[in-house]
Amino acid sequence: MSNTIAQLCLVSSLTVLASASAFAQAPAAAAPAAPAAAAAPGSCPAILKQTFKRLQDDSPQDLCQYSGKVILVVNTASYCGFTNQYEGLEGLYAKYGSKGLVVLGFPSNDFGQQEPGSSKEIADFCYNTYGVKFPMFAKSVVSGKEPNPLFASLIKATGKAPAWNFHKYLIDRHGNVVTNFGSKVTPTDKQLVSAVEKALGS
Numbered sequence: 001m002s003n004t005i006a007q008l009c010l011v012s013s014l015t016v017l018a019s020a021s022a023f024a025q026a027p028a029a030a031a032p033a034a035p036a037a038a039a040a041p042g043s044c045p046a047i048l049k050q051t052f053k054r055l056q057d058d059s060p061q062d063l064c065q066y067s068g069k070v071i072l073v074v075n076t077a078s079y080c081g082f083t084n085q086y087e088g089l090e091g092l093y094a095k096y097g098s099k100g101l102v103v104l105g106f107p108s109n110d111f112g113q114q115e116p117g118s119s120k121e122i123a124d125f126c127y128n129t130y131g132v133k134f135p136m137f138a139k140s141v142v143s144g145k146e147p148n149p150l151f152a153s154l155i156k157a158t159g160k161a162p163a164w165n166f167h168k169y170l171i172d173r174h175g176n177v178v179t180n181f182g183s184k185v186t187p188t189d190k191q192l193v194s195a196v197e198k199a200l201g202s
Contacts, residue, residue, distance in 0.1 A: 043067050045175020047153050055107065055136035056123045063150070068173050069102045070199040073154060075142040076105045077114040077165040078125050085166050086130035088187030092196065093134040099200050100173065103134040106151070108142045111164050115139060142167075154180070168192065172199045 044064035054061050074089060093103045107122050109115040115122065119138055126132035140148040143162050147155060154169045155161045157177035168181040170192075178199060181192050 047150070047157075047171065047175050047177070050149050052106075052140070052148070052150070053138040055105075055119050055126075055138055058119065058138060061135070061137065063104075066102050066104070067175075069100050070096075070173055070196065071171040072101065072103045072196065073150065073169040073171065074103065074105055075108045075110070075151070075162050075165060075167055076126075076136075077108065077111065078117060078122060079114040080112065080165045082164070082166040082183050084130075085187055086126060086132055090130060090132050090134060092187050092193075096196060096200060097134075101196060101200060105132070105134060105136040106142060106148070107136065107139040108162075108165070109139060110141060110143045110162070114165060153177075170195055170199060 044067045048063040048067060050063050051060050052063065053059065072089070072092065074085075076086070077083060089103050089105070093101065105126075107115045117125070122139065123136065126136060140151075142148060142151040147161070151162070154177055158169065158180045160167075160180050162183075164183040166183045168185065168187075169177055170179050170181075172178050179195055181189070185192055187193075
């Protein structure tokens with residue numbers, strides 16, 4: 001990723017840190033944890049046969065619970081110039097969730113060390129600042145030689161590893177990785193929204 005994007009993230013982090021410190025003065029509201037749904041036996045595509053800890057409480061989550069849904073997987077960070085994309089991601093989830101879309105957030109400290117906090121700090125920040133309700137998972141590695149198993153599969157399927165925070169992968173209802181979008185492509189971008197709507201209709 002270019003020095004320009006890195007500088008944007010570092011400058012923007014000062015503003016976000018100031019906002020986060022304000023929340024630290026009062027008890028943070030706990031982010032709601034959605035109950036896990038059971039997947040139908042034998043219906044889970046290979047890419048979802050994995051388990052990750054839920055961000056809020058480290059409870060193991062079987063990704064097979066999202067079988068049959070259109071899935072937008074995003075690597076996130078709290079102190080980046082793209083962090084405000086949380087708002088757009090939550091908007092997508094709110095608008096299309098009833099039609100079968102789920103957004104899965106994977107915090108990572110891989111890029112610019114812009115996700116340094118604990119699981120509780122990340123969860124509180126996401127909920128208090130952006131009202132995030134879509135599923136979030138414990139911080140993990142998403143790039144390099146040893147990305148987490150889901151991202152390893154996504155990278156293999158697309159030939160494209162995240163180059164920065166907020167890279168996005170779209171998985172259809174059958175478990176096929178249909179496309180991916182770089183950090184600069186916002187959740188409201190017409191290209192991304194169109195791809196989501198097409199996947200929902202298939």
